[in-house]
Amino acid sequence: MNATFAIAGATFGEAVRKRILMVILLVALLIILISPAFEPFAAGRGARTLIISFGFGVIQLAGTFIAIIMCTGMIPTEIERRTIYTILSKPVQRYQFVLGKFFGAVGTLGFMYLMMGIVFMIASRMALGELEPKIVRGLIMFFFQSSLLAAVVLFFSTFVSPLVNYFLSGGVFLLGNLLSSFLETIQRNPEVTPITRIPVQLLTVILPNFANFNVQNPIINPEQVLTDEFAYLVQTLAYAVVYIALLLVASMLIFNQREM
């Protein structure tokens, strides 16, 4: 466990020194900070929805970019620079290396979300005059969404090059966001034959469902009414944890066979 955390720590240290990630974070912070300036464009309830929705949109976008950019190179760069040789020649199991990398990525995301969350709360509090309780829940949801995405990227990085990984994980993220509502639409349409429906159904089940995490955003999901918010939160987070665990196990199995 010691080794895993040492690797996670080094991964975090390296990520927060990466200029591109810091630029994304700073730009996001800046946009969130000035977002209350949009308030005059909408009145009453509308202003509230707009500010919250916009802030979440920026945070989710930043989290997505950070997760993908940070994780595509995580393992390939270690191999290319050969820093992994000295690590694996120490008493470190390969699964510990993968786990350390993932924890480092999640730690970095946690740090980024904390920064963005604090600024978001301050900015929206100033604009709305009160703290919107949805914000904390939303931040948690999007943080787990980004963590799940990080696990997807890390999984692909054990066997494809960073460039291919951008497209693969970008594609999985998009599909994972859209498929469930697409499936709903075609299920309502009686003209769609099972030959079309079943593959979509299959993909929806297999690919990670990223849409689950978006419910806190009132603009993306206006008609969503949750009867039991807390149960939904727990259920969605549990889904993320299980899916991440499966991805990590698969990554470890592939990485174990890998030659460097």
Add this chain to the structure above:
Amino acid sequence: MSDLAIKTVNLTKRYSGLWSKQPVDAVKNLNLEVHRGEIFGFLGPNGAGKTTTIKVLLGIIYPTEGEAYVLGKPAGDPKNHYRISYLPENPYFYDFMTGREILTFYAKLFGIPEPQRSKRVNELLDRVGLSRAADQPLRTYSKGMQQRIGLAQCLINDPELLILDEPTAGLDPIAHIDIRDMILDLRDQGKTLFISSHQLSDVERVCDRVAILNKGVMVQLGRIEELLAGGHVEVIADKVPDNAVEPIRQLGGKVSLHDGRLIVEQPDNGSVDRVIDIVRAAGGHIISVKPYRRSLEDLFVETIQGGKNA
């Protein structure tokens, strides 16, 4: 307990090139036995398969055929790595960390707890002469300083076996000597060292035994003295008359005479006295008598080129 630090049995590593390339046997049927306490030189030109063999020993890559054992256990068992250490070829470390941070990081990988960890790191920084640069980031380090960090990183666990891949490559002469002194130091402590190199003069002075690898195949193996047996003594003399040459020729060796200057390369030490007697009796002056040991370089070139012609 096995007295072998390293053993390979018919070890073959094949890189199955991509569709366009032929598969390459980077290492072919290698049978290697390195004894505990020995300094073993693993030599060969670039591309001979040295690094490939070392990576197999560390479990970074897996054998295609055959077996590899380190300290009596199958190669690559991480539990075994408490007792060994590795300095890669042209090592590279996280350069955003300082010297102290990187050594602390490796110490954590061994699970060394505080306060021993800080103590150990300070000792090592001192030992490799980096105490003053300890808190600078590695990206400001010179190549020689990086190599010292590499060595310090190797010593954290006080290993029984050190595997050093081209430890002196690309270093300036001073850094060269430093590294050599450290190797000798480690030998005195009874460590086993497995050192790969294509620079032979370094290895010649420190190794007990060497193997020479060429195109993945072991072409020489033995103690340095045995492999280098058979040098010659060079005798140079002046004012030697032509008629003295014939009796010297009869003793064997290479003989040349130009304008009274005689140069003899005599492989047999016993005949050197006779050469000198003949020169003096003929009225010549001995200028120098110099023994030439065969160098590892000679052997290397002979072996590798011999292999090419065959």
